[in-house]
Amino acid sequence: MDEKNGNGGKRTMKWQVSFFIISFISDLICAQLHYSIPEEMKQGSTVGNIAKDLGLTINELSFRKFHVVSRGKAQYFNVNLESGDLYVAERIDRERICDLKQSCLISFEAVIENPLHLYSIKVEIQDVNDNSPSFSKNTFDVVISESALPGVHLALGHAHDLDIGTNSVQDYNINNNEYFSLGIKTTKDGIKFPELILEKNIDRERQSTYELILTALDGGQPPNTGTAFIKIKVHDVNDNFPKFSKDTFEVSVNENVPVGFLVLQLNAVDEDEGLNAQITYSFRDIPEIIYSVFSIDPENGKITVIGNIDYELRERYELTIEAKDGGGLETHCKILIHIIDINDNAPEVTITSLQDRIPEDCPPDTIIALINVHDLDSEQNGEVICEISEDLPFQLISSSTNYYKLVTRTYVDRETRPFYNITIRAMDNGSPQLSSNNTIQLTISDVNDNIPIFEKNNYVVYVQENNIHGMSIHSIHASDYDIDENAKLIYSVLSNTVDNIPVTPYVSINSMTGVLYAQRSLDYEQLREFQFQVMAKDSGSPPLSSNVTVRICIIDKNDNAPKILYPSADTEGSALFEFIPHSAEKGYLVTKVIAVDADSGHNAWLSYHLIQVQEPSLFTIGQYTGEIRIGRDLPDIESLRQKVVVLVKDNGVPSLSSTVTLSFVVAESFQQVVPEVKPKQSNSDSASNLTFYLLVCIALISLFFIVTIIVTTFYKCRKSRTPPTFGPYSRNVYPQFTLGCPSEISDTSLPFPFSYDVCVTLDSKQNEIAYLKPVQNVPTDNLIDTEDSTRENNSQKDSLLPICNLLTVRQF
Numbered sequence: 101m102d103e104k105n106g107n108g109g110k111r112t113m114k115w116q117v118s119f120f121i122i123s124f125i126s127d128l129i130c131a132q133l134h135y136s137i138p139e140e141m142k143q144g145s146t147v148g149n150i151a152k153d154l155g156l157t158i159n160e161l162s163f164r165k166f167h168v169v170s171r172g173k174a175q176y177f178n179v180n181l182e183s184g185d186l187y188v189a190e191r192i193d194r195e196r197i198c199d200l201k202q203s204c205l206i207s208f209e210a211v212i213e214n215p216l217h218l219y220s221i222k223v224e225i226q227d228v229n230d231n232s233p234s235f236s237k238n239t240f241d242v243v244i245s246e247s248a249l250p251g252v253h254l255a256l257g258h259a260h261d262l263d264i265g266t267n268s269v270q271d272y273n274i275n276n277n278e279y280f281s282l283g284i285k286t287t288k289d290g291i292k293f294p295e296l297i298l299e300k301n302i303d304r305e306r307q308s309t310y311e312l313i314l315t316a317l318d319g320g321q322p323p324n325t326g327t328a329f330i331k332i333k334v335h336d337v338n339d340n341f342p343k344f345s346k347d348t349f350e351v352s353v354n355e356n357v358p359v360g361f362l363v364l365q366l367n368a369v370d371e372d373e374g375l376n377a378q379i380t381y382s383f384r385d386i387p388e389i390i391y392s393v394f395s396i397d398p399e400n401g402k403i404t405v406i407g408n409i410d411y412e413l414r415e416r417y418e419l420t421i422e423a424k425d426g427g428g429l430e431t432h433c434k435i436l437i438h439i440i441d442i443n444d445n446a447p448e449v450t451i452t453s454l455q456d457r458i459p460e461d462c463p464p465d466t467i468i469a470l471i472n473v474h475d476l477d478s479e480q481n482g483e484v485i486c487e488i489s490e491d492l493p494f495q496l497i498s499s500s501t502n503y504y505k506l507v508t509r510t511y512v513d514r515e516t517r518p519f520y521n522i523t524i525r526a527m528d529n530g531s532p533q534l535s536s537n538n539t540i541q542l543t544i545s546d547v548n549d550n551i552p553i554f555e556k557n558n559y560v561v562y563v564q565e566n567n568i569h570g571m572s573i574h575s576i577h578a579s580d581y582d583i584d585e586n587a588k589l590i591y592s593v594l595s596n597t598v599d600n601i602p603v604t605p606y607v608s609i610n611s612m613t614g615v616l617y618a619q620r621s622l623d624y625e626q627l628r629e630f631q632f633q634v635m636a637k638d639s640g641s642p643p644l645s646s647n648v649t650v651r652i653c654i655i656d657k658n659d660n661a662p663k664i665l666y667p668s669a670d671t672e673g674s675a676l677f678e679f680i681p682h683s684a685e686k687g688y689l690v691t692k693v694i695a696v697d698a699d700s701g702h703n704a705w706l707s708y709h710l711i712q713v714q715e716p717s718l719f720t721i722g723q724y725t726g727e728i729r730i731g732r733d734l735p736d737i738e739s740l741r742q743k744v745v746v747l748v749k750d751n752g753v754p755s756l757s758s759t760v761t762l763s764f765v766v767a768e769s770f771q772q773v774v775p776e777v778k779p780k781q782s783n784s785d786s787a788s789n790l791t792f793y794l795l796v797c798i799a800l801i802s803l804f805f806i807v808t809i810i811v812t813t814f815y816k817c818r819k820s821r822t823p824p825t826f827g828p829y830s831r832n833v834y835p836q837f838t839l840g841c842p843s844e845i846s847d848t849s850l851p852f853p854f855s856y857d858v859c860v861t862l863d864s865k866q867n868e869i870a871y872l873k874p875v876q877n878v879p880t881d882n883l884i885d886t887e888d889s890t891r892e893n894n895s896q897k898d899s900l901l902p903i904c905n906l907l908t909v910r911q912f
Contacts, residue, residue, distance in 0.1 A: 132219070132222065133219060133221045134223075135186070135223045137224070137226065138226045138228045139192050139194040139225050139226065139227065139230070140191070141188045141192060142188065144187055144188065145187060147188065148186050149184050149186070150184055150185070150186040151183075156184070156212070158182065161184060162181050165211075165212065165213045165214070166210065167179075168208055168209070168210050169208060169211055169450075171208060175190065176188065176189055176223075177221075179210070186221075194227055195231065200264060202264060202265070203224070204225040205223065206223045206225060207221070207223075208221055209221065209472070211453050216453060216467055218500065227264050227267050228267070229267040229324060231261055231262040232324035232326050233259040233260065233268075233316035233317070233318055233324065234260055234261070235326060235327075236257050236260070239329040239330075242296065242330055242331065242332045243332075243334075243428030243429070244298065244332060245339055245427075246303060246335070248298055249298070252298040253283060253295045254298070255293065255430075256293070256295060256296060256314060257384060257385040258294060259316030259326050260385075261324075261326075263318065263320075266319035267320050268319070269292060269316050269317070270292075270323070271284070271292075271317045272284055272314060272315065272316050272317070273314075274312045274313060274314050274315070275313045277312060278300065279298065279310065280296045280297065280298060280299060280310070280332070281297045281299050282296065282297070282314075283295040283297045294316075296312075296330070304334035308333065309333050310334075311329060311331055312332065313328075313329060313330070314328045314330050340425075341429040341430070342368040342423040342424065342425050342429065342430065343369055344366065344423065344433040347433055347434065348435075348436065349433065349434070349435045350435075350438065351435065351437055352440050353405075353437055353438070355410055355439050355441060355442055355444065356408070356409060356442060359406055361405040362403070363394065363404060363437060364402075364435060366381060366402075366433070367401060368423035368433075372425060372427060376425050377426065378425060379424065380398045380399065380424050381397070381401040381422070381423055382396065382398055382421070382424070383419060383422070384420040384421065384422035384432060390417060390419065392406070393405065393417070394406065396421065401421075409439055411439045411478070414439065415438070416436065416437065417439070418434065419435040420432055421434075441477055441478045441481055442481070442530075443528060443531060443534055444477070444534075445475055445476040445477045445481075445534070446475075446526075446536040447474065447475045447534065447535065448526075448536065449473055449524055449537070450471070452471070452472050452503075454470075455468050456543060457542070457543045458512070458542065458543075458544060459546075459547050460512050460513055460514040460546065461549065462508060462512070463508070464508050464510055465507050467506070468506045468522075469505075470504075471486065471504045471506060472503055473502050473503075480528075480530060481528055481530035482528065483528060483529040484502070486504045486524060486526050487524075488506070488522055488523065489523065492509075492522060493509050494520075494522060495509045514545065514583075515581045515582070517544065518544055519544060520541075521539055521542075522539065522540045523537050523539045524539070526538075546586055547586070548640025548641065548642070548643070548644060549644075550582050551580075551644040552580045552636035552637070552646050553578055553580070553646065554576070556648070557648070558649040558651065559576060559634075559649070559650045559651065561574040561651065563618065563654055565621075565654050565656060566622070567618050567621055569619070569620055570619070571618050572615050573617065573652075574650075575616070576591060576615075576636075576648070577614055578591075578614070578636035580638050585639045586640035587638060589614075589636050589637065589638055589639075590637050590638075591611050591635070591636055592611060592634070593607065593608065593632055594635055594647065596630075596631070598630040598632075603632040604619070606619055607632070607652065614634075616650070622652075623654075624654045624657065624700070625699070629651065629652060629654060631650060631651040631652065633649055634648050634650050635647050658699055658703040658750060658754070658755070658756060660699045660703075661697075661758050662695045662697045662706055663695060663697065663698070663758065664693065664748060664760045665694040666692070666693065667691070667760060667762065677762070678764050679767065680730070681767070682734060684734060685730065686731065686732055687729050689728075689729050690719065690728045690729060690730060691762065693708055693728065693748065693762075694726060695748040697750050699750065702751045703752035704750060705750060706724075706749070707723050707749060707750075708724070708725070708726040708746060709746070709749070710744060710745070710746060710747075711745050711746070712745035712761075713742075713745075714743060714744075718731055719731055719742070719744060726746075740764075740766035743762070744762045744763075745759055745762075
């Protein structure tokens with residue numbers, strides 16, 4: 101043992117490195133290292149520097165996850181990642197591992213990743229002379245006939261040595277004596293059997309027994325020895341030995357045959373008679389393990405199976421059978437039992453390297469796992485085929501002997517399938533075919549490859565005007581098929597403008613929830629609708645976003661009272677009375693009250709009512725036209741003065757209204773109007789002043805009338821270049837127009853802000869609306885154009901001077 105340790109300390113390591121490129125598909129590289137060491141090295145002894153032999157740095161061993169994959173339960177070698185040394189991890193006993201095999205190799209694999217490399221390592225275990233020869237029994241009983249002649253050979257049992265080669269049994273010797281010498285017989289297998297050779301005649305009567313010491317020596321330096329006693333008994337004459345039909349028998353037996361299976365029946369013969377011809381059979385000089393596998397019937401020589409025969413444990417058995425007759429003479433034969441392999445081992449699937457999580461954007465041919473398949477059977481029974489389900493986006497590629505790579509076949513999509521259970525099935529080519537499975541659970545990690553998707557293609561939001569500042573008006577929601585941060589959305593309003601003003605003063609959005617808030621109170625009369633874009637952006641890297649158009653439609657609220665355009669409520673004097681001639685009959689148009697409402701739809705539908713009339717039956721008013729007519733014949737009096745209060749109200753809820761007071765004067769001529777007014781003056785000076793003012797007013801009105809005619813003519817000439825979009829005005833039909841927003845809002849009578857130019861004659865029958873001129877920047881497709889509404893009275897046309905009031909009203 102000291103010599104062994106010394107050899108282990110002083111040994112010089114021989115190693116050979118051979119790179120055999122078996123298959124290159126992707127980045128997998130297979131190489132082979134070969135080392136040679138003696139058995140029984142101490143644990144921790146260095147075999148070689150594997151990092152240096154493979155051309156790797158020390159840092160690469162840890163960074164690239166260098167590890168050793170051993171076959172079987174025992175791991176005899178390991179690698180020091182800090183130094184790169186391959187060292188002995190467990191005690192190595194060549195005899196226990198390889199039995200009597202001449203070549204003893206321990207194979208294992210080393211795997212390194214990023215990129216993936218595979219190295220096959222074989223370590224040859226050299227025999228050390230650590231076992232002494234031993235005999236199957238301590239004493240050999242030898243019988244010799246006294247009639248034996250010199251030169252007779254007496255077979256002895258050979259010694260066993262678990263070592264091989266020169267360390268096995270090389271020689272035998274016996275102690276010196278005058279009758280016997282020792283001879284050695286070598287078989288075809290190289291096994292040396294000792295034999296006693298009779299040198300001179302013996303006489304039983306002179307000496308009936310002899311005792312010798314048999315010594316077996318191996319070839320070690322110094323050699324180990326083993327001894328046994330030889331007891332020689334001189335027997336009476338029995339000069340015929342049992343004989344077998346041949347010296348060596350060879351049989352083949354399937355592995356896993358049942359207990360009791362007949363392997364062979366021997367039949368030795370002896371030409372002697374009587375007791376000397378009775379033969380008994382027994383095993384001779386066999387290892388102890390064989391006694392638990394085979395048995396022999398001592399009387400009939402039947403060899404049967406009594407234990408489990410496994411080809412994977414032992415491929416061949418050698419038996420030595422002894423046949424001894426009743427006189428003590430014996431002979432031997434050898435039986436070689438060859439074990440036939442049957443397919444009794446399913447393939448083993450081992451995952452040597454695994455990447456159990458891959459991103460969904462990984463390209464095809466991405467390596468997921470390195471798989472080793474191994475079958476303990478031989479030949480066709482040990483040929484293994486690996487496969488996976490064809491409906492998976494993965495494939496197996498054979499990379500080297502017994503190794504497969506599991507790679508992606510196409511791109512994978514986490515949103516379609518977030519994980520896979522990949523079952524790897526290995527099948528051998530035996531009959532019956534055996535198979536085994538191993539399942540890999542692969543998780544697909546998310547990549548930000550989906551843009552946010554809104555619930556709608558666009559949003560239309562209705563908001564009633566005069567809303568509360570900061571109120572929630574709608575919720576915008578988008579979803580993202582990704583997960584975690586890639587699905588976390590942030591909402592924002594893009595910088596659209598309304599009337600050249602950024603949209604942000606009007607609305608804001610909660611960046612986390614997508615709730616829209618009104619930043620100010622909206623006014624339908626100023627702004628009917630506006631639109632902007634909302635962007636939803638995820639938190640991935642890089643972030644993805646999408647936009648949606650949001651249209652805000654403002655719903656009108658009845659918050660504007662009717663505005664009376666004519667007669668002007670703040671004008672005193674001539675504007676507040678109307679002249680009625682005595683010749684007027686029932687149905688005569690006295691005047692027309694003109695009003696507008698800044699609201700729209702039902703809120704702008706106006707109705708006219710008389711609320712204060714001295715004689716209710718004398719005047720009537722058109723509920724929807726505002727025309728005041730004589731309801732009955734005028735009384736036959738020289739002069740009549742009537743005061744009327746007209747109420748104009750809209751159709752909103754609650755309804756809003758305005759009033760105007762009118763004075764009607766019935767007289768034969770305009771000169772009679774002055775006396776009607778004159779009583780109101782406090783003195784003659786006031787009357788003269790009133791007359792002067794009246795004349796000035798008439799002159800000014802005449803001048804305004806002429807100017808109005810000129811302006812009207814000018815606009816009529818421009819009509820071909822700017823065609824009006826106004827429709828005819830109907831006294832008995834509500835004005836109609838179309839809103840910009842969808843039909844959630846009803847038709848209205850007046851749209852956006854307008855300026856109205858109204859020209860009214862003093863003759864109530866000739867009252868008319870000249871035209872409506874839209875203010876700048878207001879769409880004209882929703883405006884109303886009223887043509888001249890004139891009811892002429894020829895009898896009064898020449899007697900009355902026109903009075904034209906230019907009134908401009910702007911809606912807000």
